[in-house]
Amino acid sequence: MSVIPDPLPQLDSIAAERAMRRLDRLTKPPGSLGRLERLAVELAAIQAEALPRVSPPAMLVFAADHGVAAEGVSAFPQAVTAQMVANFTAGGAAINVFARQHGARLEVIDVGVATPLPDGTADHPLLVSERVRLGTANMLEGDAMSRDEAQQAMAAGGRAAERAAAAGCRSLIVGEMGIANTTASSALLAALTGKPVAGLVGPGTGIDDERLAHKRAVIERALAARQPDPADPLGALATVGGLEIAAMAGALLVGASHRLPLIVDGFIATVAALVACRLQPSLRDFLIFGHRSREPGHELALQALDARPLLDFELRLGEGTGAALAFPLLDSACRLLAERATFDDAGIETASVDG
Template sequence: MDLEELIRRIPPLDEAAMAAARARQNRLTKPPGSLGRLEELAVQLAGITGQALPRIQHKVIAVMAGDHGVVAEGVSAYPQAVTAQMVANFLRGGAAINVLARHVDARVVVADLGVATELPDQDPLARALVRVKVAPGTGNIAQGPAMSREQAVQALLAGAQVVEQELARGLDILATGDMGIGNTTPSAAIAAAFTGRPPQEIVGRGTGLDEAGLAHKAEVVRRALAVNRPSAEDGLDVLAKVGGFEIGGIAGAMLAAAGHRRPVMVDGFISTAAAMVAVALAPQVRPYLIAAHHSVEQGHGIMLEWLRLQPLLKLEMRLGEGTGAALGISLAEAACKLMAEMATFDEAGVSERA
């Protein structure tokens, strides 16, 4: 499978399924529209899946991991070694995303797209790791491109490969997650490249920078854009010049899920940057995307506005890993169950409004 095929096979939403879902919503024992966003979400899921009564049973949270050369600029409060340490934590089941995945009965799949260090093969934990590494970390975007154009394509296809493998095990909804120390910096650069907004309006505190660190990070993003000059008209160019391997992997996973009529629950800042890349490459992927939450990261609202996505939750979260997306899965499942399991006025013998 090549990138062109990955993009070409994304179909439009199923209008007939959406019409049937809307008709059923209007017959359920409630005032029309009284379940608000849950009704809209159920109709969207019907259009995505092509089923008037969609079901969400197999839930997958794909956590893509990669390192970033830009950490050399001092843009993170944590050392780069934490990326590999957290990958091991995910595989042990001890991270926040593991807890929330168990809460919503989802399985976590961890993929190494570009972690700078290796988990030893003999480590029992490492056997569960999906190894699709493009390279051991990106280049320093403050000094040059993150990766070659060929590596950008490789990252996208690697992310798609993860989804293809999980489909065989059962996948009704994909939630996106990330791990990569320093990855809010390339994500901010991606957002600034696409939106044209100045870095200081996009850059946030990431893992907890102070005011001086925040100003320095914005300057690093400004330099990255000036050095690389990514073209907002070319999603692959933006990914290659200022992106990350795990960001490309997430974008590719989104394209693959949409190609199989699976909804994508988008997590926070990093996953939203990946969604911007995916939409730039394939605008038809947009209706397959569901924004799980509004991150407390400063530029996230600007990114969601560019994508024309309305978040389901606002919990002041900024952890990443797919934590917000895991919570979003529970709302998607609830929306489907409400539409399928509520009685209609006729079934319940309830009088309709006069």
């Protein structure tokens, strides 16, 4: 399986036109449901179906650690990544709640957890082991990973998307877990956009102002030492990125190859989407942005992708939770197309041109 599917399918303009015509025949003033109508048309174009369906969704949570955590950039120790993987498999995390709510197919994929998993976690049916290495290296001391390892992580994400498509899932949400991954995401975003680090870096797991200043300094030092090339997105990913970021990028690319609407989560997932779009620009057509995170870098990442998210709930949790909260809007758009009566069905007269 290619890490970067080429070419991706094109949006289906005929399905989009059929969806628009049906929307205009529904029992409502034309365009009165605003963005929901545009979302319905977008989904029709992605799936090449005039009556698209997004249920059941797949939720893929990729977990990995970051060597830069050794620099004290997070409020939590690195062991929390493994502990949260256990929480996912036990059904106790926020994404588990939303997966149950939406009848989603949930997988947790270990692409680089550094510390041992708690007893009983490794054999859990929700967990897929695709561990490329025991976390990335400390980007202050060397490249986070090799290009080959970045490609391996992307391929692991692609396999997860393939499993979701084979299981009959109709949309895809990717999420992540990894202590210090906002540090890696901020460094990668700065590398790809050339923007100053100071405006990109946020509190992540909730660090205070002193540690936030330290986090910014660590990223600036790492970028100065590693010199990632913005014209080489795979190289930048390997130099200062993360294994779970690479896996999300791979999942998005392969998900698009199956015409799955891709609901992008917050800051870290959006940076993964930016990497994937730099590798394959046509991916952008398949991305629907679930929410705007409180992380300051998220706004820049959204701007870089010309994206307008569906929700703004001041979230900064990750896991795919913001995308999961946005999922019902996609489902409602599909149901609007398929289930609402047309004027002819209801025996209602349409407005006349002279009226």
